[in-house]
Amino acid sequence: MAATMKAVCIHEFGGPEVTQLEELPVPQANEDELLLRVHAASVNPVDYKTREGKFPPVSRDKLPIILGRDVSGVVASAGPRSGGFRRGDAVFALLGPDRGAFAEYVLVKTGEAAAKPKRLSHAEAAAVPLAALTAWQGLVDHGGLRAGQRVLIHGGAGGVGHFAVQFAKQRDAVIFATVSGADLDFVRGLGADHAIDYKRERFEEIAHDIDIVFDLVGGETQERSWSVLRPGGILVSTLGQPSPEKAAQHQVRAAGYMAQPDATALAEIAQLIDHGKVRPVIDTTFPLADVARAEEKQARGHVHGKIALELAA
Secondary structure, eight states, X not given: OOOEEEEEEESSOXXXXXXXXXXXXXXXXXXXXXXXXXXXXXXXXXXXXXXXXXXXXXXXXXXXXXXXXXXXXXXXXXOTTSTTOOTTOEEEEEOOTTSOSSBSEEEEETTTEEEOOTTXXXXXXXXXXXXXXXXXXXXXXXXXXOTTXXXXXXXXXXXXXXXXXXXXXXXXXXXXXXXXXXXXXXXXXXXXXXXXXXXXXXXXXXXXXXEEEEESSOHHHHHHHGGGEEEEEEEEESSSOOOHHHHHHXXXXXXXXXXXXXXXXXXXXXXXXXXXXXXXXXXXXXXXXXXXXXXXXXXXXXXXXXXXXXXXX
């Protein structure tokens, strides 16, 4: 009889009610894969957007699927070409959209996994990959962040934003961050030089000559951001490609992107964490059976850091 596991699946797109906790066969690792015993996962906006059918890489013909992109756990078995990891190793990873972390076991591919930071619990480690890689790829890979630059981060207290503030701090940037009034002290504690209450202050009256605008908000906030960039600066967004016409009009550049798994960058992030230079912040932790509640909390917004799901000690 094949071994089974508990997993959170969706068979149709919709609200929280379409999530189902099911019993499924444990997957088998190929030569270039790890079978990971999941200890923790984390909840991201992409999870409820996938569930609602609003995440383009996942189409109706791919259902049913298991949700979840972030994972931390222990290697249960490893293929011979799985990157040198062995049974019992603690790893964390950002999964591709073809697999889901909201399960007791998941397959992790070569190029996705890095050794779990030693100073973090599994729940804390699971809060890192997607958010931290999104911040890293936005600021470093697309933004070309260099020491001494002036950076404006919209949404600095959220999952991605709180990592972005810390990465910019490590590059000795001058950091402006827009947040709600309740999060001003939080982002200052992470390293923001100028914490801006977006409800009470106009960021364009405070931030100017900006080298990189890192936009996690979009809409009117993005529209107002062009004017604060210095000539040759760049607006980087996780919410689609910003207007090339407006970029040209303001003599700046624009980049839109979607975060990709990257074991090399994740290992570098793990080193920063183990050296005490970067830390994930957990807003709330839920058990796997409460994933619908966790996703609802994420969808309501203003999450302080990340939401984690715990599956095992």
